[in-house]
Amino acid sequence: MKLQVENLNFSYNHQKILKDISLHVANGEFVGIIGPNGSGKSTLLKNLYRALTPDSGSIYLDQQNYRDLKVKEIAKKLGVIGxxxxxxxxxxxxxxxxxxxSPHKKLFEGDNKEDKEIIENALKxxxxxxxAERNYLYLSGGEKQRVLLARVLAQQxxxxxxxxxxxHLDIHHQLRIFDVIKGLGATVLSAIHDLNIxxxxxxxxxxxxxxxxxxxxxxEDILTSKTIHEVFNIxxxxxxxxxxxxxMITYLPESIFNKGEEKVV
Known part of the structure; x- marks a missing residue:
């Protein structure tokens, strides 16, 4: 499955938020989006999963334009965690x-044995x-996030x-979740806060x-001291x-920073 975005623009209250965004993710590729708060990462992803509607531009899944796909067809192809x-x-x-x-089932169709196995494996x-029997609203933030990932895994x-x-996840579950996602072999586009991850x-x-x-x-090309300073001012x-x-990135407070450019060695 290939994801492609061409010349995407989005405005909110007459303010241009996304400006001529083009990107692609090849079949089975794991691609990250990084940037400071307010750079447009979440807005871009919301345009991709139809929570927002772009002003202009095109989005393709395996060369099929979003505009030509029904919601259920997209749900069979695209899993989302906001x-x-x-x-x-x-x-x-x-x-x-x-x-x-639900994208794989008819209206009011119940879960069969295969569905139940998929759900059980996703939770594991x-x-x-x-x-599995706990109420969702009583879970911690990290537990809720893991449930939502399990829902996406069940979507297949x-x-x-x-x-x-x-x-919201601790470091053990951060690594566990990314190991699971990477192991799927799926096409992945993910906003990521942690540059080392x-x-x-x-x-x-x-x-x-x-x-x-x-x-x-x-x-290796992107995560250099020069680029990180240009983008995040650190x-x-x-x-x-x-x-x-x-x-591997180590963040240096101004108070202990030893002047001079760092580089990958």
């Missing part, structure tokens, strides 16, 4: 996850199997659009700044980790 994990109703966890099966993958789509999917899991990264694509490339030491062989 930033807000609040739901306006309360159901047991397993029923929330079961909602991920996010380490929530023992909470080939493409995922994720807006900071490990928001982006370095570990992303094949490529798009950097957003002021509603535009500022730069794009591999983590000092960093960037090295290649001896174990992971991935870029």
């Amino acid at each position: 930033q807000d994990n609040a739901l306006p109703f309360d159901f047991p966890v397993k029923e929330i996850v079961a909602m991920g099966r 993958k996010v380490e929530m199997g023992d909470m 789509t080939e493409c995922l659009v994720l807006d900071e999917p490990t928001n 982006a370095a570990l899991y992303c094949d490529r990264i798009y950097v957003m700044k002021d509603g535009t694509i500022y730069k794009s490339g591999t983590p 000092k960093t030491d960037v090295r290649r980790h001896p174990v992971t062989k991935k870029v």
Whole structure:
């Protein structure tokens, strides 16, 4: 499944928020979006999963234009996790996850044995199997986030659009969730807050700044002290980790910063 965005523009109250955004995610590729608060990451993703409507531009799933696809057709192809994990109703966890099966079913069609196995396996993958009967509203923020990921896993789509999917999670579950997502082999576009997580899991990264694509490339190309300072206005030491062989970023407070440019070594 390939995702492609061409010349996307979006305005809110006559203020242009997204400016001529173009990007692509190849089949099975894990692509991250990074950028400071207010750069347009969430707004872009909301345009991709139809929570917002772009002013102009095109979005394609496997060369099919969104405008030519019905909502249910998109739901079979595209799984989504937004930033807000609040739901306006309360159901047991397993029923929330079961909602991920709805794009594959007819109206009022119940869950069969295969559906139940898919739901059970999705809960196990996010380490929530023992909470299947718990009410969703009484879960912690991190537990709710894991339930929503399980719902997307149960949806079994080939493409995922994720807006900071490990928001509210401790470091164990952050790594666990990204391991699960990476292991799916799906096409993934995800906004990621933690630059070290982006370095570990992303094949490529798009950097957003002021509603535009500022730069794009591999983590090694993008996660340099120079670019991080240009985008986030912070000092960093960037090295290649001896174990992971991935870029590793250390943030340096102004009070201890040793002047001079850092670089990947």
